[in-house]
Amino acid sequence: MGLKTYEEYIESLRKLKPQHYIRGKKIHPLDDPELRMAADTVGFTYKAAFMDEYKDLFRTRSDLTGEEINVFTHIPKNTDEMYNWCKVMRISTAEAGCILRCVTNDLLRSIYVTTYEMDKKYGTDYHQRFREYLRYYQKEDLYGITGMTDAGGTRALPPGKQPDPDAFVRVVEKRSDGIVIRGAKGPVAIAPCHEIIVVPTRGLREGESDYAVVCAVPADAPGVKIVVRPRAVDPSPPINLKTSASEGMVFLDDVFVPWDRVFMCGEYDFAYRLVDLFTIFHRHTCGAACKRGFYDLLCGALICAAEANGLDPFRVGHIRDKLIDLFALGETSWAHAVAAVYEGYVTEPGVFIPAPIHANLAKLHQTRTVQEAYRILMDVASGMPVSVPTYEDYENPELKSYVEKYLKRNPEMPTEYTLKIIWLIENLLLSPWAARNLILAVHGGGHDQASRVMFLRHVDWDRLKKLALRRANISA
Amino acid sequence: MGLKTYEEYIESLRKLKPQHYIRGKKIHPLDDPELRMAADTVGFTYKAAFMDEYKDLFRTRSDLTGEEINVFTHIPKNTDEMYNWCKVMRISTAEAGCILRCVTNDLLRSIYVTTYEMDKKYGTDYHQRFREYLRYYQKEDLYGITGMTDAGGTRALPPGKQPDPDAFVRVVEKRSDGIVIRGAKGPVAIAPCHEIIVVPTRGLREGESDYAVVCAVPADAPGVKIVVRPRAVDPSPPINLKTSASEGMVFLDDVFVPWDRVFMCGEYDFAYRLVDLFTIFHRHTCGAACKRGFYDLLCGALICAAEANGLDPFRVGHIRDKLIDLFALGETSWAHAVAAVYEGYVTEPGVFIPAPIHANLAKLHQTRTVQEAYRILMDVASGMPVSVPTYEDYENPELKSYVEKYLKRNPEMPTEYTLKIIWLIENLLLSPWAARNLILAVHGGGHDQASRVMFLRHVDWDRLKKLALRRANISA
Amino acid sequence: MGLKTYEEYIESLRKLKPQHYIRGKKIHPLDDPELRMAADTVGFTYKAAFMDEYKDLFRTRSDLTGEEINVFTHIPKNTDEMYNWCKVMRISTAEAGCILRCVTNDLLRSIYVTTYEMDKKYGTDYHQRFREYLRYYQKEDLYGITGMTDAGGTRALPPGKQPDPDAFVRVVEKRSDGIVIRGAKGPVAIAPCHEIIVVPTRGLREGESDYAVVCAVPADAPGVKIVVRPRAVDPSPPINLKTSASEGMVFLDDVFVPWDRVFMCGEYDFAYRLVDLFTIFHRHTCGAACKRGFYDLLCGALICAAEANGLDPFRVGHIRDKLIDLFALGETSWAHAVAAVYEGYVTEPGVFIPAPIHANLAKLHQTRTVQEAYRILMDVASGMPVSVPTYEDYENPELKSYVEKYLKRNPEMPTEYTLKIIWLIENLLLSPWAARNLILAVHGGGHDQASRVMFLRHVDWDRLKKLALRRANISA
């Protein structure tokens, strides 16, 4: 085992009985068209491991099980594996959209390091326990979602001072066989999944040890309620991008977790370390490598859009400039991704850490550029994506001849070709999925200020100050 | 007459029998929830004329009929009326969203001037004919949509050289009682309407006189087919912004127009003049005045979002800075609106022309800033709009207590208050309406390059060059 | 009287005996080439009042003396006068550079209002006293510099808590015939001048009344020491822009000021009012109107630079785009200038107040765009300004033929023409004057954060919040 096919993945989801809600109704997630599409999006990571073109990148060998496993369940250990991960992310986003499964890989790495360090300090056995769990996760080729952000109550107060003590997920009972947790996580990126990995969302202080809890919960464990925020239903399903990535909330109503699934319980002084590692990993994955794939697609779409309008994107001056500007936005993300790999290092239990400064800068960069990328493509695409007839209009015999006649643009292209290009751009820029992408670019991996604060710790400011003093002829 | 109430406006639409399609189905537009919402959005302009707070701004007296009329059917004649129009636009957008009715007002002004000038050159009687039509339009308090952008064929060729001569709307027959036109218009901003005003979309040359046609067509005239691009259906109707603005295409399949509704027919040398005037008017209306209202709303939403998160927007440094940045984006639009009024002038038949440079700059400014405005609000609003439970979740007894408990943020605010704020922001930033707004900001009133080209003609470059020569000590 | 010619102005300066230092040496300011050039720059305001082209704009009639006076000694009282002032500023900067005299006009207006309001509250007679002084200032057509920014000590403490009580200028003695002040002002924009107007630089609190002092000091009063920061000497005097604007510090070493020149003495609660008015006035003058003139010149220089390189700025796509971008930066300043005039108002003693929001936005806008304007012109100008031979090289017979031959670019232009264009651009972009302009754009009229804070007070945020609540369906 170690590698599930797409079909096996869907089948394994079907067997679960989670309490899933959408639009106020309880459903099995595979029965909702939007969530099913999200499962298919994650599904690309399963498919790619069996595609001739990609399988070498998407498979690796586990040092825990010795088997071939999916790269999404593997923890990168060196420069080469980290660079391979960047390429995997770039391809996944380009080919399938926001494939969601990356975030939990980032989280597994963080837990791997943190449990090791906790054991070293406190003599606990979390690391061994977690390796056992990871072995299982790899063997079963699981997809877990990341329950990190807490409901959070009022922003001005830490967990220990909230009016409602459950504003952050906490341990409400410790038993001989496990723990009971209560609280809510959200926003959580949600697709039909096997597991929910619960971790703290911020550093904790003395007196907040109940909030220091890391554990893995099956998606259909009793007490778990998953509420998905629907995106609006896309009007033209047959031709859309077939990609979806929902967000929502997970309510944890006194959920029991056995000890072999608990990887932190009370060690509040390690909460910050875990969060810090996760943000480095995820800002690298998401801010740097993933966005490159998305920009690859936007560049391709811009070329197609210009051509569909009968314009050569490489000869019309202002379009060429816009294409290059768009490309540059993406390639800068990639530069940060690669620089983080080249200047990264390996930490004690053998986990590769991409250079934190580049990881954070990648995040800051994309927070501010996804909007600009959209704007550029909108500019070149003309206003048609906002008014293009739908697939259903095109199929309606009363309208088809008009659509054929008047949507004809480049005389060398069939109208259907042009329509598909416009529909693609409508999906990329105007669909509910597009709007969700914009806000994720801002908040995924933490917002702007959260990234900024990281620099205070990771940059050697004193060296820079001394340099200036030397140039000012001040002996320091 | 001259002023319809909102109810009379809806009733008058109900009587029409247009050929309207959406999602491939023929419907009466008031029977489609999305189009009905669009009618209600336009409807604000009717309601405001009867609201105590606004009626002084939204009513004026016609110099054609002597009656009180809605400001949206009136042609501003001086600085005061133009400034009043700016305020009307600002309020309309803030209170109801993109109210659509403005664009045709801009168009009526352009036709008013152009017909006057054509008559002067050619001795035609278009101006008188148009004044008659305008009198009717004012009396009936009509809402016409603007059919300007043509299907357009390949972008590289002018109307007269297209493979399909119908790529631009043209006169296919002149009869004693009127003309027959054929072609397609789109993108067209569409809400249920009384009239369609058809005009050329660009300058024309000798040999293209068939394309020089301006006329008014009833929405349900034989041969007119209106196909609306649906936005995705919003998941939470009971609490949404209740605003909609659809785009789509209008097919004109050999539509007959009697002479008293024809205001240009063959005078190709005036096509550019009409388009130029229209773009000045509409970039002023839309780029300058309207956007200010939208930014007013975004600023208010930012304040509410911060407070809902328990943060004082005027004291937390980075939030305060973002609020001011957001405000500044909007106020710069307004500065251009006002400067265009103060430096505008009155042209011969008594129509006020806002200063073209400011009008165009307002457009360029907002093309590039709406994305940034969204980004700022997204940043402050946190990720919640992407994952907030829906109204239906909130009403579901199995979920309500969880939603109540965990969506509680600022302890001084009821959860429902917080939910409504998040729903508002979801609507503003993530709904299909939001995405449509972004692309309209780029293309409404013409895209970036189109605005740029205007400067070549409207700026006195020679004066600037001579100044530089003088400063370089070169006698010129 | 009321209008000095340029020659009379220079003559009147020559009679003064100020303690002026530059490069560590005491000099009469007219004897230093850089300061003499600064006097000539201010001198444009005197010349323009006698130039046929400009005199109507630069002259007005005093309501104090009934005579014709220079517009730089006049206080604008209504919309027309304020708009005229904007045009005067635009011309002055375009024709002569940073003419310096504007800032004190802004200050005189602030004192005019504040003295009126103090008298109303406290029954003092400052306003009458100040009107007498202003009458004298107008009659003699004086040029006063503005001593506002204090040495300031450590930035973290207010005047009353500084380790050195003289860190802010203060009254150290009150006598029957006048007051004695001590402290230092700087940065002060300095050219050879008649007067120094001393005002507080910030709001003051109880216990800081010694710092609440406004007075007028002759430039050569005993105890006044003026130290000018030289800009580097330009290598090519015969062909440079002939403009200069120095900054420096003014030390006030127990300077006696008679009562008829004292316009505030102890009324600490009016310090903020004065500063607030001044920043509105000066951000309007400098951020909005003046910069427009500078951008006029940059646009002209860009056109000349392209042509000198043999390229048509209106046809080469990327140059045309850059020209329009540059133009747009300037025109946005102007839009704020004009909007501030149109939406301004008249305050009680009859002084026109430009709309504070537009005035502040103009400042924020230019703080961030002057650099961009430079960058655009640099881009188009090519690298030649950095390596162009000097006037002296051109005059050297060993080199002249080479310069003639190899600096020939556009075959239709004499080499000397091309050289002069490059020299102009070198002066505009690379000279010490250019660098000074950049920092003035950031700090003149207060820095970025200072402008931002103004919005907290001048915007009706509550209105915006209520709008959002209404749209969110929350009854407020």
Add this chain to the structure above:
Amino acid sequence: MGLKTYEEYIESLRKLKPQHYIRGKKIHPLDDPELRMAADTVGFTYKAAFMDEYKDLFRTRSDLTGEEINVFTHIPKNTDEMYNWCKVMRISTAEAGCILRCVTNDLLRSIYVTTYEMDKKYGTDYHQRFREYLRYYQKEDLYGITGMTDAGGTRALPPGKQPDPDAFVRVVEKRSDGIVIRGAKGPVAIAPCHEIIVVPTRGLREGESDYAVVCAVPADAPGVKIVVRPRAVDPSPPINLKTSASEGMVFLDDVFVPWDRVFMCGEYDFAYRLVDLFTIFHRHTCGAACKRGFYDLLCGALICAAEANGLDPFRVGHIRDKLIDLFALGETSWAHAVAAVYEGYVTEPGVFIPAPIHANLAKLHQTRTVQEAYRILMDVASGMPVSVPTYEDYENPELKSYVEKYLKRNPEMPTEYTLKIIWLIENLLLSPWAARNLILAVHGGGHDQASRVMFLRHVDWDRLKKLALRRANISA
């Protein structure tokens, strides 16, 4: 040999007798204070090879001579050497400013590859000839300047169509012992130097083979005239940054070059290859690695400036944000530098080629950000750099006590410390050197459009287009 000390370098320059002009006068370059400072700036590269801290980075072993040589005469052959070069550049700029010597290293690499490829195609022996020259260059530890940009005549015409055939440097005579060249190069970055390396500035076509000339000319060869554009003389030499980097023009008046110094002569089809390689190398060196060092210094200066004003740069919100923004600008350059190394490759004669896309993006990035970096530091530094008393003022007994008293800011710092910080910033932002830096950031390594065009060739656009087609469900 292979390593000169700083003293030996200066001595070797003193022996040369070049025809050097500045301000219209002929001088030995070491006798002009500005050019002497430039020699000292280049001199850092000699000094660093003997500094304990840096010598390991600045020395390497030649594969031509087997000796230890200065890294500036070495051609990087692999990833490690290329990364080392990046660090060398970062340090050089941070410690000494624009050290000028880098550009010719980039050029030597380009000639190394191009001569190899020419020989392969044409059976010439340029490569061996060049290796001999390079051996000499390494042994003598020479500093050559790069004569690339031609006078250029009118921009609209290629070399072969110019009215004056000498507008681009060309071979006017081929003799048995060598060639004779004529023309002018400029802008050329000039410091006192041993050699001038002459290369074409652009691709050439058939019929332009006279312009295809690469050769090395001693700085004092007969017929060479060097005219330096002086920067303005800095007013405060004793405390300035002691860095200079002049530009100017080199006139080549029928200069004879023996064959062993000729490395291309007529092979016009290789001109583009050489230029392309050079731009990749130099955009990497200058746009990526060098600028990082400059930004290191700016960050340090910002920290010092804030502290000198009594403000903690890590605690005052808006200063902290600005520091991080400034840091991010620099670190993005560095990310491109590092990514170009990691994704680079080795070409046939064993020369390492940094990834062209990252090299070009680094250039585009810094073209647009140096201005912003200046703006940020200006903002934090306050207006003092523009008005700070000079060193001479500080030494003048009549002024010293005032300067001591009133320039005291942070009570924990001596006034002299504060003055030195302000002087540093004045030098960095306002000196003639600063202004030159701005224009070099735009034009060094080619202007914006030149970098853009490179992407057309170096990006696999077809792959991106196919990706979009696949996502649009179009089989391609």
